[in-house]
Amino acid sequence: MAQVSVAQLKKTYHKTDVLHGIDFDVADGEFVALVGPSGCGKSTLLRMIAGLEDVTGGKISIGEKVVNDVSPKDRDIAMVFQNYALYPHMTVARNMGFSLYLRGGAKDEIARRVQETSAMLGLSDLLDRLPGQLSGGQRQRVAMGRAIVRQPSVFLFDEPLSNLDAALRVQMRADIRDLHDRLGSTSIFVTHDQIEAMTMSDRIIVLRNGKLEQAGTPLDLYDRPGNAFVAGFIGSPAMNLLPGEIVEGEVRLNDKLTVPAESRAAGSVIWGIRPEHLDWTPEAGSGVISGTVTGIERTGSSDLVIADCSGCRIMAVFQERHSIERGSTVHLRPRPGFAHLFDAETTVRLA
Template sequence: MAQVELRNLVKAYATHQVMHGVSFDVADGEFVALVGPSGCGKSTLLRMIAGLEEVTGGTISIAGRVVNEVEPKERDLAMVFQNYALYPHMTVRENMGFSMRLRKAPKEEITGRVEEAAAIFGLGDYLERMPRQLSGGQRQRVAMGRAIVRRPAVFLFDEPLSNLDAALRVQMRAEIRALHDRLGSTSIFVTHDQVEAMTMADRIVVLRAGRLEQAGAPLDLYDRPGNVFVAGFIGSPAMNLLKGHASDGMIRLGANLSVPAPVNASGEVIWGIRPEHLELAAADTDGAFAMRVTGVESTGHATFILGETDGIPLTALFTDRPKVAKGDVLYLKAHPTRQHLFDAGTGLRIE
């Protein structure tokens, strides 16, 4: 397979710049997810790697070769699109073997690779069907089968699961990760779904407005977000982020709410705590504060408690189904080692 290297990548449309010097590497055999809010540039970045968008500045290297001026078909990669991009007038077999026919590969080789891919994705009984005769999940399998038939050095996935229902997305993300492991491929996966990124990727790259905010292993980003944006973006429900003032080892968050500072700091800060790191406590516990419940949401495996303390909205998450109703008052305490602190001016993490 191959390593992918991006160096100071810039993309502009006329005078409007959308990518601002993005740099990161994808190691040989690594699975990297690109995440970020809509319009952050993740799909544009993927299309630049594929050669479908021209590079304005910087370089893209695949297996040590700069490919800025290399045609897409010569970059030794395959792309799986959100809309499957199957040819409606071709059978499954013809769709899967099309790229090899373009390369004038021997018929026996095409047949062998198509049938091998069909076996991997359970499509053996569907090879003579047309795309319109398939379900969404089957069409996505055909699209992935078409990609692996070529045996490329790099796989690119552009939100391939967004058109599927929730249960099928869970199944397909497991299949994509299993395929990656089986082939030892290098994979770059664009998604807006944090769960997909957290469960599938070896490493996550977080983008915002065409800039790289942070890159790292999923749990590293979850446990130690480098700035306020990543803290609020990674995790569902989102981290509680409260403005405050730090002094004398305490952080004043409201007129009647203060918490011990997790690290030495002074001045204007943003204090963060994830909903699952708020714990029920007795009223007289050191560091406990009262929260009035404004709403309760249950998903079966978890209970989300919405509330406010000193006029500040908070969300807490519990898995033991506490008996709580709207209007109740709870006493909570922040887990002592799971708190986060950020500089209010720069947004950067305070260590």
């Protein structure tokens, strides 16, 4: 296993800057998620680590070695692709053993490792099938198996779950994390789904427009987002982010709406509160946000309420069931100590 370092990494396509100098380290055995909206450069970054894209500037190291000019096959990495990229004319066993075969592995050794890996993934009965005869989830497992058979020092995942249905995705999330722990490997996982990033990784790296926005543990990012973008991107449903003005210890969101500032900051700010940190109260009052309910989504385990509060759209999540209807008035109290403040201009978090 090995650590991966990326230093001042830059990528330019036809004069367009895609990555603007990215720095991060992935420790030996760590599971790191690269997350961001589409077009943020996360897949490009992963493909550069794999050696499938040239480096425009900066350095990539795997272990102790700078690998900028090392060919993909000599980087000791394996990659799981979004579309699995299984060879349709090869059986599952052949697909899994193919990389070992190309490297001149002995027949018995290849068979043994394929057996071992397929047992680990529950694929033993499918070894003679062709990919076309497998379900999406099985194909995904074969793609994983093909990577595992190689016993690489680093696993790279390029949105491997996005072609699966929701239930399977939840299961594969746990399975992949479990495999990572059992193999003790170093893994870098690209996803646009912040839930995947939150649930699977030791650390999350948030990218936007080719820049690193924040890196930290999932709860770090959830509890103390470094800027308004990360605040809105991490967490589901997304954080309420409202522009306001701090006046006399209060955040004035508009003419009718004020909430406690809980900060010594001043001037124009963005006030943020997560939907789960707005508590239901029966009556209006000071520091309470009141509004008209414009939508309710009930999942059974919780109710998501969308309310129009004097022109501001606010979402709140309640674990308890309250008698709320579309069109009725709802009163929400921000839980003390859970609001976030960001500078209105730079969107950076204010202390």
